Structure formats: structure tokens, C-alpha cells
Amino acid sequence: MTLATRFAPSPTGPLHLGHAYSALLAYGLAQAANGRFLLRIEDIDLSRARPEWEAQIYSDLAWLGIEWELPVMRQSKRQPAYDAALDKLWQRGVLYPCYCSRADIAAATAAPQEGAPMLGPDGLIYPGTCRTDHPPTTVRPRDLPLRLNMAWACAQLDWPLGFTEEGSGTAQYVPITADEMQRGVGDIVLARRDMGTSYHLSVVLDDAAQHITHVVRGRDLLEATAIHVVVQALLDLPTPVYHHHRLIRDETGKRLAKRDNARAIALMRSEGHSVKDIQSIIGL
Known part of the structure; x- marks a missing residue:
């Protein structure tokens, strides 16, 4: 069976460094095995999901150099x-x-x-x-x-x-x-x-x-x-098979959350950080 991984974010806020780490790990695993990488939008919470956050997910992942199969699965469907x-x-x-x-x-x-x-x-x-x-x-x-x-x-x-x-x-x-x-x-x-x-x-x-x-x-x-x-x-x-990776944390040891906009990928992009900068920060 062909190896297949996925990244499944919720469009309820900006992707942060922890998301970048998880997405890059999954994508790298698929690439190394000549397998498949899929994207899934987990938007079952329609009260919090926003189209602008979904669009930002696509933009951030593409900027990180990640490619995914189409069509994208959306839980709301x-x-x-x-x-x-x-x-x-x-x-x-x-x-x-x-x-x-x-x-x-x-x-x-x-x-x-x-x-x-x-x-x-x-x-x-x-x-x-x-x-x-x-x-x-x-x-x-x-x-x-x-x-x-x-x-x-x-x-x-x-x-x-x-x-x-x-x-x-x-x-x-x-x-x-x-x-x-x-x-x-x-x-x-x-x-x-x-x-x-x-x-x-x-x-x-x-x-x-x-x-x-x-x-x-x-x-x-x-x-x-x-x-x-x-x-x-x-x-x-x-x-x-499951791979539960380490969590990306801030200077105090607290794991990152979407409300932690200082680590948002989009913000770091706007400040001039490169993909290599992101990879270095998260330890890849």
C-alpha cells in the first residue's frame, strides 16, 4: 500500500510555527517514501470557521513549499x-x-x-x-x-x-x-x-x-x-500508523496556540522571515 499522510488544520485562526512543524514533517515523510500527501480542512465548527483563514492556510502551506493533492477534503461536506x-x-x-x-x-x-x-x-x-x-x-x-x-x-x-x-x-x-x-x-x-x-x-x-x-x-x-x-x-x-511529534513551545515552555499571533506564519512572512528561517526556528 502506498504511504499516505495528511495535514488537517481547522480554519479558525492563523497557522503558527507548530502547524508548520507538523505539516513539514508529514510532507517530508510522504516525499521520502514517494507517497501521497493530502490536505483536509476540519471545518465542522461552522460557528468559528472563516473562509479567510482557509485561504491563509493554502497560502502559508504553498509558501512553505508544500504541495497537496486535489480536491481538498472539507469536513463540512x-x-x-x-x-x-x-x-x-x-x-x-x-x-x-x-x-x-x-x-x-x-x-x-x-x-x-x-x-x-x-x-x-x-x-x-x-x-x-x-x-x-x-x-x-x-x-x-x-x-x-x-x-x-x-x-x-x-x-x-x-x-x-x-x-x-x-x-x-x-x-x-x-x-x-x-x-x-x-x-x-x-x-x-x-x-x-x-x-x-x-x-x-x-x-x-x-x-x-x-x-x-x-x-x-x-x-x-x-x-x-x-x-x-x-x-x-x-x-x-x-x-x-501514528507519529506523535514533539510540540513547539514558546520561551516559557508553553505550547503554541492560534491565539499566539506572534508566532503566526503569515506574520513572520510579512516581517521578512524566509522558509529556511522557519525551519531553523522549529528545529528542522
Whole structure:
């Protein structure tokens, strides 16, 4: 199979040095293997996505010397695929609607009898307030958040699961257990009220649709990879090889974010920095 990597930014702000590092790593991996490099615009959050930021993504990547296949996949056009996957999971009985707000979850996990709140890849681990003792028998609701019943999902899978992690020329297999998914991750959201999907669902389906063989992304998403492996198994999708690279940080050690405009690629371009300058700064 031809090696295929991707870069999947959200058009919600300017690309910064961390994005440049991730995109250049993925592109370099594809180039070295005479493989494919794809671009995906993750614009499921239509309340924050802006066409001007999407245009800036194309401009910055091209300036960095990165080329990608056309057409570009855009998540906002992929809702039918997300709906089909949610229908499949609903029919398997592993989804349930959730009526809790973030404040409700924070209050429930802060109750004295619950002990110290536990954090997972998505923040506070859901306390199971809306979880039922039996699978829903109604038609899947389209206007409510849907959570994955992790215990029931794990019960339907063949264990152990895991993924291959590559980095610095080495590869290792990372095992995942049902116990850590239930205790350390919990019932994550797979469909949000305002999006009709979630990052965890869409990224899995989109990587499969684009035949991505190697996912290059930051170490801040390492814990989320276990979630993606479980969703891949539930939907009978292949699991790519993963490369979770180091994060680019500022002088204080804080990882860069889109609000950190001082490290925006477009701003550095306007100040006269060259591509070689960028590569030197990020350690390539």
C-alpha cells in the first residue's frame, strides 16, 4: 500500500510555527517514501470557521513549499458519512443521548462522594448521569449530543487493541486495554448538538476515506489515539500508523496556540522571515 499522510488544520485562526512543524514533517515523510500527501480542512465548527483563514492556510502551506493533492477534503461536506456511522453505532446499541451541560458535569464530578475529579483526553471524565441500563430502542435523535457507552462498546470488541507508534526511526506497538478506556477515558461525545459529529468521529472516518496510512500529529493528541482505535474497531476501519511529534513551545515552555499571533506564519512572512528561517526556528 502506498504511504499516505495528511495535514488537517481547522480554519479558525492563523497557522503558527507548530502547524508548520507538523505539516513539514508529514510532507517530508510522504516525499521520502514517494507517497501521497493530502490536505483536509476540519471545518465542522461552522460557528468559528472563516473562509479567510482557509485561504491563509493554502497560502502559508504553498509558501512553505508544500504541495497537496486535489480536491481538498472539507469536513463540512461530509455530514452524510458521519450520519451513516452514527446510525451504525446507534444500531449496535453503544450510543445514548446526553442532556448534561458542562456545568452539570463539573458539578457532578465535584460532589464530595465522588472524590477528586478524574481527567481524560476530553477533560473531566463523564460521570454517567444520562447513561441508561439498556440500549435505546428509539430512532437516533439528530438534535442531541450522543455519547459512546464505553463499557458496552468495549464488550463488543476483540481485545487487546493497540496501534503502532513510529518516531526517530523506531516503531513500537502501544497496547490499549478495555479497563483503561472505561476508567481513564469514559463515555466520550461522538456527536455534538451544534455540529452533528465530533472530532473523534470525524477524524477517524476522514482518515479512512482518504486512505491515510500514517498520521502525523502532536503529542497532545496521544491520549486521544486510544479513542480513535476503539472507534475504528467499532466501525471496522483500518488503524493507521501514528507519529506523535514533539510540540513547539514558546520561551516559557508553553505550547503554541492560534491565539499566539506572534508566532503566526503569515506574520513572520510579512516581517521578512524566509522558509529556511522557519525551519531553523522549529528545529528542522
